[in-house]
Amino acid sequence: MFEQLGLIGCGLMGGSFALAARRAGLVKRVVGYSKSPTTTQRALQLGVIDAEAPSMLQAISGADLVLVAVPVGVTETVFQSVKHLRMRDTLIMDVGSTKRDVADAARRVLGESAALFVPAHPIAGREVSGVDNADPDLYAGQQVILTPLETTRPDYLQRATELWQAIGSRVTCMTPEAHDTALAAVSHFPHLAAFALMLSLVEQKEEAAFLDLAGPGFRDFTRIAAAEPHMWRDVLIANQEQVRHQSRLFRKALVALEHHMAQGRADELLRLLGQASAARTNWKPAGPTGNPPARLAAPATPDDESPHARFSMSSFFGTGL
Numbered sequence: 001m002f003e004q005l006g007l008i009g010c011g012l013m014g015g016s017f018a019l020a021a022r023r024a025g026l027v028k029r030v031v032g033y034s035k036s037p038t039t040t041q042r043a044l045q046l047g048v049i050d051a052e053a054p055s056m057l058q059a060i061s062g063a064d065l066v067l068v069a070v071p072v073g074v075t076e077t078v079f080q081s082v083k084h085l086r087m088r089d090t091l092i093m094d095v096g097s098t099k100r101d102v103a104d105a106a107r108r109v110l111g112e113s114a115a116l117f118v119p120a121h122p123i124a125g126r127e128v129s130g131v132d133n134a135d136p137d138l139y140a141g142q143q144v145i146l147t148p149l150e151t152t153r154p155d156y157l158q159r160a161t162e163l164w165q166a167i168g169s170r171v172t173c174m175t176p177e178a179h180d181t182a183l184a185a186v187s188h189f190p191h192l193a194a195f196a197l198m199l200s201l202v203e204q205k206e207e208a209a210f211l212d213l214a215g216p217g218f219r220d221f222t223r224i225a226a227a228e229p230h231m232w233r234d235v236l237i238a239n240q241e242q243v244r245h246q247s248r249l250f251r252k253a254l255v256a257l258e259h260h261m262a263q264g265r266a267d268e269l270l271r272l273l274g275q276a277s278a279a280r281t282n283w284k285p286a287g288p289t290g291n292p293p294a295r296l297a298a299p300a301t302p303d304d305e306s307p308h309a310r311f312s313m314s315s316f317f318g319t320g321l
Contacts, residue, residue, distance in 0.1 A: 001025065002091075006063030007032040008056055008078055010043040012126065013095045014069030015134030018048050020167040023136050033059035043131045056081045065091050065163075072096040073234030076105035083109050091159050092117045097183065097231070098238040099147040099176035106149060118160035119147045121179065122169065123187075127226040140168035143286060147176040170286075184242035189250065191232055192243060194225035 032049035
C-alpha cells in the first residue's frame with residue numbers, strides 16, 4: 001500500500017495506471033498534474049485522481065510513489081523540475097517507450113535520487129490517447145519491461161516488480177540498451193513503416209479511391225499509424241540509431257523481394273514469402289499462453305558493418321544476381 005501516488009501526466013497511460021492501482025488497493029490517494037489544466041480537471045471528474053496539483057513539484061511533494069507518464073522527450077524536464085525535492089522513500093517510475101535516453105537523463109539530473117528510480121515500459125497502449133480512454137484493465141496480462149540503472153536499489157526494483165504484478169502485469173527485466181535494440185525491431189520501426197505507408201498514399205491523387213477499397217489487411221497493418229504523433233516523434237528521435245538500423249535491414253529485404261519480382265524468379269520469391277509466412281505463423285506472443293521472453297544478446301551496433309547488421313544478401317537473392 002502506498003499513501004500517495006504523484007501522477008505526472010494524466011493521459012491514457014498515467015490515468016490507466018492510477019485506476020488500476022486504486023482498484024487493486026495499492027494507493028490511497030492520487031494527486032495529478034498535467035501540462036493542460038483541462039486534462040487534470042477531466043481526470044478529477046472521472047475519478048482518476050483525487051486532487052489537482054498546479055505544478056509537478058506539488059504533485060510529487062508528499063508522494064511515496066511517483067509515475068512519470070509523459071512523452072519521453074519531456075522526461076528530463078520533469079526530472080529538472082523535481083531534482084531538489086527530498087525523495088528518500090519514494091519509488092519513482094516512468095512508462096516511456098525508450099529507455100536509454102530516460103536512464104541517461106536520470107543519471108544526469110536526479111543525483112542520489114536516481115537510486116529510487118526504476119525505468120519501466122509497459123508493452124500496452126492504444127492508438128487513442130487522453131484521459132477519457134483511461135482503462136484499469138489496460139495493463140492486465142501485458143508485459144512490462146523494467147530497465148534498472150546500475151545505481152537502482154535492489155529493494156526498489158523488487159517493489160516496482162511487485163507493484164506491476166499486483167495490477168496484473170508480467171514483468172521482464174533488461175538493460176536500457178537491450179530494451180531499445182529490441183523495441184526498435186518490434187515496435188518503433190513498425191510504427192515508422194506504418195506512418196510511411198500512409199504518407200505514400202497521401203501523396204497520390206487517388207488516395208480516397210484507394211482507401212475506399214481497403215480491407216482488413218490494410219486496416220490491421222496501418223492501425224498503429226493512428227497513434228499520437230507527438231509521442232512517436234519523441235520516440236523515433238530518441239531511438240533513431242536503432243530504428244534506422246532496422247530500416248536498413250528492412251530495405252535490404254524489400255529490395256530482394258522486388259528483385260525476384262522483376263526477374264520473374266517465382267521459386268525464389270515463393271521461398272522468401274514462405275520463410276516470412278512460417279516465421280509469423282510460428283510466432284507466439286510472450287506470456288502464459290505463449291513463449292517466455294527470449295534472452296537478448298548484446299545490443300546491436302547501428303552500423304551495417306556490425307556483426308548484428310551483417311547478413312548474406314545471397315540468402316535473399318540466391319546465386320543468380
